[in-house]
Amino acid sequence: MPQLMAVQNRLNDQMISLRQYDGIPVFGPTANPSFTYWAGVEVTATQEGLQTLAIPAGTYAVFEYEGNSSESTIWRFIYGKWIPHSEWELDDRPHFEKLGAQYQDDSEDSHEQIWIPVRPRS
Numbered sequence: 001m002p003q004l005m006a007v008q009n010r011l012n013d014q015m016i017s018l019r020q021y022d023g024i025p026v027f028g029p030t031a032n033p034s035f036t037y038w039a040g041v042e043v044t045a046t047q048e049g050l051q052t053l054a055i056p057a058g059t060y061a062v063f064e065y066e067g068n069s070s071e072s073t074i075w076r077f078i079y080g081k082w083i084p085h086s087e088w089e090l091d092d093r094p095h096f097e098k099l100g101a102q103y104q105d106d107s108e109d110s111h112e113q114i115w116i117p118v119r120p121r122s
Contacts, residue, residue, distance in 0.1 A: 003050065004041070007041055007043065007047065007050065008043075008045075008047055009043045009044045009045045009047065010041050010042065010043055010044075011041075011042040011043060011044055012041075012042060013100065013101060014041065014042065014098050014099060014100045015039065015040070015041055015098075015099040015103070016038070016039070016040045016041060016042065016096050016097070016098060016099070017037075017038075017039060017096060017097045017099060018037070018038040018039075018040065018053070018055075018094050018095070018096035018097075019035040019036070019037055019038075019094065019095050019096070020035055020036045020037075020038065020053070020094045021033050021034065021035045021092075021094075021095070022034045022035065023092060024090050024091070024092045025090065025095075027079040027080070038051075038053055038094075040053070053094070055093070055094055055096070056093050056094075058091055058093055058117055058119070059088075059091070059117070059118050059119060060115045060116060060117055060118065061078075061082070061083075061086075061088060061115075061116045061118050062113055062114070062115055062116075063078060063113070063114040063116070064111070064113060065111070065112050065113070065114055066109070066110065066111050067108055067110065068106055068107060068108050068110065069103075069105060069106065069110055069112065070106055074114065078114065078116060083116075083118070086118075086121075087120060087121055088118035088119065088120065088121060089118065089119060089120075089121045089122070090116070090117065090118060090119075091117040091118055091119040092117070093117035094117065095115065095116055095117060096115050097112050097113065097114050097115065098112065098113040098115065099112050100112070100113075
């Protein structure tokens, strides 16, 4: 975040909050999946001095969320109800949120998009 204003070649004004798991994560009461956290922005070209992560193409389930970002209800719904009861399963790609102009940390009026990598259930 301290380097955000120094990023050149930004594609838009959104920020990205991303988790790159070590394989396909398993969620549940005792789960503690290991991941690397990235905070970043979308760019049109790499920039010296900053790390770059290319998000692989694929199918994503996209959830429009309004509410406090620290509230876990949406995560319990996605991983505990929606995925298990859908025709989709998690895929081995990053999970991320797009945080645009309507994002307000810890506010009930906050808006964000949650992107979950999925593939057809085998």
